[in-house]
Amino acid sequence: MTETQILNYALNQFAGIDAAAFELSAPYWQRKTYGKGEFYNEYKNVCKYLGFILDGVFRTYYIDDESAEEKNVFFFSKNQVVVAYKSFVTQTPCSYYTESMTESTILYIHINHLTELYGKSHHWERFGRLVAETAFNLAMNRAEEFMFRTPEQRYLELIQNHPDIFNNVPLYHIASYLGIQAPSLSRIRKRMVGK
Amino acid sequence: MTETQILNYALNQFAGIDAAAFELSAPYWQRKTYGKGEFYNEYKNVCKYLGFILDGVFRTYYIDDESAEEKNVFFFSKNQVVVAYKSFVTQTPCSYYTESMTESTILYIHINHLTELYGKSHHWERFGRLVAETAFNLAMNRAEEFMFRTPEQRYLELIQNHPDIFNNVPLYHIASYLGIQAPSLSRIRKRMVGK
DNA sequence: CTATATTCTTAACCCAAGTTAAGATCGTCA
DNA sequence: TGACGATCTTAACTTGGGTTAAGAATATAG
Numbered sequence: 001m002t003e004t005q006i007l008n009y010a011l012n013q014f015a016g017i018d019a020a021a022f023e024l025s026a027p028y029w030q031r032k033t034y035g036k037g038e039f040y041n042e043y044k045n046v047c048k049y050l051g052f053i054l055d056g057v058f059r060t061y062y063i064d065d066e067s068a069e070e071k072n073v074f075f076f077s078k079n080q081v082v083v084a085y086k087s088f089v090t091q092t093p094c095s096y097y098t099e100s101m102t103e104s105t106i107l108y109i110h111i112n113h114l115t116e117l118y119g120k121s122h123h124w125e126r127f128g129r130l131v132a133e134t135a136f137n138l139a140m141n142r143a144e145e146f147m148f149r150t151p152e153q154r155y156l157e158l159i160q161n162h163p164d165i166f167n168n169v170p171l172y173h174i175a176s177y178l179g180i181q182a183p184s185l186s187r188i189r190k191r192m193v194g195k
Numbered sequence: 196m197t198e199t200q201i202l203n204y205a206l207n208q209f210a211g212i213d214a215a216a217f218e219l220s221a222p223y224w225q226r227k228t229y230g231k232g233e234f235y236n237e238y239k240n241v242c243k244y245l246g247f248i249l250d251g252v253f254r255t256y257y258i259d260d261e262s263a264e265e266k267n268v269f270f271f272s273k274n275q276v277v278v279a280y281k282s283f284v285t286q287t288p289c290s291y292y293t294e295s296m297t298e299s300t301i302l303y304i305h306i307n308h309l310t311e312l313y314g315k316s317h318h319w320e321r322f323g324r325l326v327a328e329t330a331f332n333l334a335m336n337r338a339e340e341f342m343f344r345t346p347e348q349r350y351l352e353l354i355q356n357h358p359d360i361f362n363n364v365p366l367y368h369i370a371s372y373l374g375i376q377a378p379s380l381s382r383i384r385k386r387m388v389g390k
Numbered sequence: 391c392t393a394t395a396t397t398c399t400t401a402a403c404c405c406a407a408g409t410t411a412a413g414a415t416c417g418t419c420a
Numbered sequence: 421t422g423a424c425g426a427t428c429t430t431a432a433c434t435t436g437g438g439t440t441a442a443g444a445a446t447a448t449a450g
Contacts, residue, residue: 086335132328135331140281143341146338146341146342171427179342182427183409183410183431184406187406378437379436385400
């Protein structure tokens, strides 16, 4: 399967984009590869592209003014959309960095082209709405994790629900994602051995 | 100003709904009042209505299985939309309770009518998108509060940004919203006296 | 204006995460 | 293989929230 076919298939799964609707978009998608540590989008930049990950893992993180620590907010991996959603839809500067954690390949489309597609086909409008709902779900799930669960519960749920991330990311990045320091994660892991 | 005019004005401010577009919706809006403690929507119910608050304050809360405690997730007040967003857009059962904390009055519209309006006017499509973005911002802000701020910082920001809520809600509800117990909020307040 | 319920604060004790620094383990590549 | 850097764990101590229960302050109603 070619990369374009993979994209076509994924968009069909995600939003029912059919062959004709996909054809409309075909001229607009571009391909890009990232080395480990390269940025998809940086703090204070406006996010102008929506990406589809063919391979690799990205993380978006915040830098805390006071502690100067990086705090991981989201991970994005294979066959997912990667975008700084708020910055993208409002075309305002981003509060985060989004960095490739591995060698990665994406296909991406410019916001102007996407907006153009919204006008041309209801399939693409539907796509836009579904991206919005996905972004909402990501943010709400994250809020719920922190409001309702302990760090230990968050750790267990990450292993359950996102083994792909757990298995491909160093523990200190996991700790940051869980909202705790590396030594605390070590203690949690130690505590759990007895269970 | 009549209640309908207030709604018209608010929708115009929020999403540029003009007189003609508002006319389309006029037959669909209904009025409802709530006593203190009455529910806008309950756990396991599908949220079928989107409300606009003319007066009053609502809270949506989660009941933790283990501790059986209520955890406040959002407050909604005058001139805001009240809705259980995820339940509303997916028409699936809600995880939360949304309760009126005061005597309240809302105007509300059924999802089927709203969907109908989406098809009739780009103004209403725009409204749908803006509600989605508002819901995303609410959820993302909440996630950021918990990921990046201490309880004390969250308390200060609530006073700064939402004095209307702070001044009209008992402290034990504020504590729950901040993700801490009432005695902890008391300690924070005490600590801060010296500043 | 008192009685009552609600809300808020305080105290004492417990426990988990933060902090810092040291050392163990793992990977990788010359 | 051996040496370096990266990652992970551990220890000792500090800090702040959780828990429980008591009591103080505030509202509300009779």
